[in-house]
Amino acid sequence: xxxxxxxxxxxxxxxxxxxxxxxxxxxxxxxxxxxxxxxxxxxxxxxxxxxxxxxxxxxxxxxxxxxxxxxxxxxxxxxxxxxxxxxxxxxxxxxxxxxxxxxxxxxxxxxxxxxxxxxxxxxxxxxxxxxxxxxxxxxxxxxxxxxxxxxxxxxxxxxxxxxxxxxxxxxxxxxxxxxxxxxxxxxxxxxxxxxxxxxxxxxxxxxxxxxxxxxxxxxxxxxxxxxxxxxxxxxxxxxxxxxxxxxxxxxxxxxxxxxxxxxxxxxxxxxxxxxxxxxxxxxxxxxxxxxxxxxxxxxxxxxxxxxxxxxxxxxxxxxxxxxxxxxxxxxxxxxxxxxxxxxxxxxxxxxxxxxxxxxxxxxxxxxxxxxxxxxxxxxxxxxxxxxxxxxxxxxxxxxxxxxxxxxxxxx
Amino acid sequence: xxxxxxxxxxxxxxxxxxxxxxxxxxxxxxxxxxxxxxxxxxxxxxxxxxxxxxxxxxxxxxxxxxxxxxxxxxxxxxxxxxxxxxxxxxxxxxxxxxxxxxxxxxxxxxxxxxxxxxxxxxxxxxxxxxxxxxxxxxxxxxxxxxxxxxxxxxxxxxxxxxxxxxxxxxxxxxxxxxxxxxxxxxxxxxxxxxxxxxxxxxxxxxxxxxxxxxxxxxxxxxxxxxxxxxxxxxxxxxxxxxxxxxxxxxxxxxxxxxxxxxxxxxxxxxxxxxxxxxxxxxxxxxxxxxxxxxxxxxxxxxxxxxxxxxxxxxxxxxxxxxxxxxxxxxxxxxxxxxxxxxxxxxxxxxxxxxxxxxxxxxxxxxxxxxxxxxxxxxxxxxxxxxxxxxxxxxxxxxxx
Numbered sequence: 001x002x003x004x005x006x007x008x009x010x011x012x013x014x015x016x017x018x019x020x021x022x023x024x025x026x027x028x029x030x031x032x033x034x035x036x037x038x039x040x041x042x043x044x045x046x047x048x049x050x051x052x053x054x055x056x057x058x059x060x061x062x063x064x065x066x067x068x069x070x071x072x073x074x075x076x077x078x079x080x081x082x083x084x085x086x087x088x089x090x091x092x093x094x095x096x097x098x099x100x101x102x103x104x105x106x107x108x109x110x111x112x113x114x115x116x117x118x119x120x121x122x123x124x125x126x127x128x129x130x131x132x133x134x135x136x137x138x139x140x141x142x143x144x145x146x147x148x149x150x151x152x153x154x155x156x157x158x159x160x161x162x163x164x165x166x167x168x169x170x171x172x173x174x175x176x177x178x179x180x181x182x183x184x185x186x187x188x189x190x191x192x193x194x195x196x197x198x199x200x201x202x203x204x205x206x207x208x209x210x211x212x213x214x215x216x217x218x219x220x221x222x223x224x225x226x227x228x229x230x231x232x233x234x235x236x237x238x239x240x241x242x243x244x245x246x247x248x249x250x251x252x253x254x255x256x257x258x259x260x261x262x263x264x265x266x267x268x269x270x271x272x273x274x275x276x277x278x279x280x281x282x283x284x285x286x287x288x289x290x291x292x293x294x295x296x297x298x299x300x301x302x303x304x305x306x307x308x309x310x311x312x313x314x315x316x317x318x319x320x321x322x323x324x325x326x327x328x329x330x331x332x333x334x335x336x337x338x339x340x341x342x343x344x345x346x347x348x349x350x351x352x353x354x355x356x357x358x359x360x361x362x363x364x365x366x367x368x369x370x371x372x373x374x375x376x377x378x379x380x381x382x383x384x385x386x387x388x389x390x391x392x393x394x395x396x397x398x399x400x401x402x403x404x405x406x407x408x409x410x411x
Numbered sequence: 412x413x414x415x416x417x418x419x420x421x422x423x424x425x426x427x428x429x430x431x432x433x434x435x436x437x438x439x440x441x442x443x444x445x446x447x448x449x450x451x452x453x454x455x456x457x458x459x460x461x462x463x464x465x466x467x468x469x470x471x472x473x474x475x476x477x478x479x480x481x482x483x484x485x486x487x488x489x490x491x492x493x494x495x496x497x498x499x500x501x502x503x504x505x506x507x508x509x510x511x512x513x514x515x516x517x518x519x520x521x522x523x524x525x526x527x528x529x530x531x532x533x534x535x536x537x538x539x540x541x542x543x544x545x546x547x548x549x550x551x552x553x554x555x556x557x558x559x560x561x562x563x564x565x566x567x568x569x570x571x572x573x574x575x576x577x578x579x580x581x582x583x584x585x586x587x588x589x590x591x592x593x594x595x596x597x598x599x600x601x602x603x604x605x606x607x608x609x610x611x612x613x614x615x616x617x618x619x620x621x622x623x624x625x626x627x628x629x630x631x632x633x634x635x636x637x638x639x640x641x642x643x644x645x646x647x648x649x650x651x652x653x654x655x656x657x658x659x660x661x662x663x664x665x666x667x668x669x670x671x672x673x674x675x676x677x678x679x680x681x682x683x684x685x686x687x688x689x690x691x692x693x694x695x696x697x698x699x700x701x702x703x704x705x706x707x708x709x710x711x712x713x714x715x716x717x718x719x720x721x722x723x724x725x726x727x728x729x730x731x732x733x734x735x736x737x738x739x740x741x742x743x744x745x746x747x748x749x750x751x752x753x754x755x756x757x758x759x760x761x762x763x764x765x766x767x768x769x770x771x772x773x774x775x776x777x778x779x780x781x782x783x784x785x786x787x788x789x790x791x792x793x794x795x796x797x798x799x800x801x802x803x804x805x806x807x808x809x810x811x
Contacts, residue, residue, distance in 0.1 A: 121567050
């Protein structure tokens with residue numbers, strides 16, 4: 001037991017005294033806060049904002065555009081359209097001349113067979129088919145009004161109801177889909193859990209692989225049993241993971257509270273206490289699963305370089321919720337989301353995301369936690385088996401088959 | 412010369428005939444197919460084909476016309492008329508309909524509707540009900556006008572000199588240069604990563620010394636660079652075949668793929684930018700490989716190059732809005748950001764000739780510089796172990 005503590009203490013001290021780790025813990029929230037506050041300073045009209053916008057935008061051009069109506073559809077231009085924005089031209093020559101003289105920035109040709117073909121030719125000097133759609137919307141609107149005989153009201157209704165009152169009969173609290181934060185908060189939780197589980201688990205991988213590579217392991221094995229070494233490392237690095245969570249969330253909240261004037265986050269960022277407890281549970285269990293898998297990987301690879309190539313094997317399941325983030329957040333009750341949040345290898349991340357999105361039945365959370373706990377137990381046990389002196393000390397090259405076989409206890 | 416080819420062949424076969432390479436090669440197309448299937452599955456799952464009810468007080472839907480058919484993979488949701496709200500409500504509670512709309516008497520004036528549902532309404536139901544209303548609003552218009560409004564317009568954007576034309580709806584032609592650029596850069600960075608690895612590895616395990624007894628360092632370096640480019644080309648050819656297959660097979664199912672038009676000019680520009688960029692990056696990687704003493708150290712320095720190469724991708728939104736902004740022009744001229752920026756802008760705009768010429772010549776000069784740098788770093792690094800070469804030394808006038 002004493003030796004386990006010794007290993008634990010050693011891990012804590014080596015990681016915490018590394019400048020690069022301290023930078024990750026404190027530097028990242030500070031950089032984030034700086035970016036946030038700079039973004040907050042960039043209010044309209046400040047000199048920095050003007051400089052920035054002049055860098056990313058083209059020198060301002062004339063707003064007006066011209067059109068040549070060969071079909072004779074355009075008879076009126078609705079009053080709501082600012083006059084002088086769209087100028088009629090009798091033929092293409094005069095429009096081109098106006099374009100060259102800088103009177104208009106672009107022009108449209110509406111062919112005689114417009115009603116049949118629907119084609120509108122839009123001539124622009126900078127040729128920007130994606131960026132130009134915002135301008136051409138106005139032309140399409142005017143055409144629509146004229147097709148309907150100048151009936152602006154009808155043309156508006158055709159775009160869909162002007163307002164729709166939504167009434168939900170279910171008593172559950174509704175997520176406000178228009179609020180950016182209802183998307184942002186679960187997303188932040190997703191990223192946070194992904195990064196923290198992954199980074200602490202890979203700390204374990206690198207620590208095992210490194211000690212194996214430089215043969216410290218051989219000396220350690222003289223006085224420590226493999227199991228003591230593994231427990232010490234897992235617990236020690238898990239503590240570091242917790243420190244990281246506390247540091248990130250803590251500094252983040254502190255800095256946000258300081259600069260609370262720029263973004264009104266604290267009110268929306270209030271999550272129920274149960275969320276924090278579940279967060280702790282899923283972090284610890286998820287960490288136990290992934291850290292032991294990583295440790296198993298580390299015990300099999302001969303050196304650090306091969307270790308980093310092999311990690312993809314282990315972290316792949318954790319990446320699935322990242323790919324499906326929009327589904328998890330916007331449709332937290334869909335079948336895929338439920339499966340992802342129950343499946344033990346994806347649940348630490350997926351369930352937390354769903355919990356942040358809200359409306360998860362309690363039994364699902366419990367079930368996910370229990371499934372994860374069982375998996376954690378099984379994985380820790382089989383990795384402990386893998387962590388025998390003979391595998392750790394041998395220098396055989398790593399292969400996927402070897403990894404899975406050892407995990408199953410076959411090798 | 413025969414030695415040159417021998418080294419190149421060794422280098423090439425060492426990477427290409429490896430499981431890992433094949434895995435990387437096919438993982439990209441497989442991942443893309445997987446994503447496409449996922450998106451379609453999500454659309455299908457998002458659509459609930461349970462009917463949507465409506466109670467109409469305005470008379471607009473008295474003789475309801477069916478909305479236009481939806482396109483696959485969307486599924487048509489039936490619309491059910493109800494006389495009054497209590498029946499609709501009962502059906503909603505019983506789970507027979509997913510939601511019901513109420514169209515008030517003054518709908519044609521106010522444009523306000525109300526929708527009642529249990530816990531949430533799917534986007535597909537909202538969209539299809541809107542198109543149902545639209546079809547009925549247009550039902551007493553002449554059929555050609557109604558058709559035109561329902562089917563929308565096809566805006567064809569043309570550059571002033573008539574050299575380029577693209578429809579806003581047929582985005583495949585806009586997308587193609589971007590896809591080509593991304594594939595190029597992915598291929599480029601993976602294969603030049605191999606190059607760096609192989610240089611460091613041979614340095615690490617001292618194979619280099621033995622090699623240099625029979626091959627001149629220049630030959631060694633240049634054959635490695637050539638082999639690396641060939642590895643990249645192999646990768647690109649496989650991906651290009653995949654893209655062509657998608658275009659050929661996919662066009663049977665997705666009509667918008669048929670709009671793709673091959674443009675020789677565009678291909679020429681992409682090649683003119685990418686070939687020197689490829690050589691430049693390979694040279695830089697080889698130089699990095701020659702200066703560092705450990706592979707893990709090389710990986711870190713690699714990040715310094717990868718970030719600027721991918722940086723323009725982050726600005727894609729800015730480039731779409733303003734493809735000719737000072738930022739975009741600056742990034743097309745800076746050699747590391749140029750390949751990505753040029754291919755992105757190629758899709759959105761006509762790049763002025765002077766910018767293309769300037770960018771390509773800067774790239775060519777940088778490519779020559781990078782290869783020179785690699786050779787020099789290699790010379791200097793020879794037989795010096797455990798000691799990193801400083802960049803100052805590489806660039807200084809000291810004779811090697």
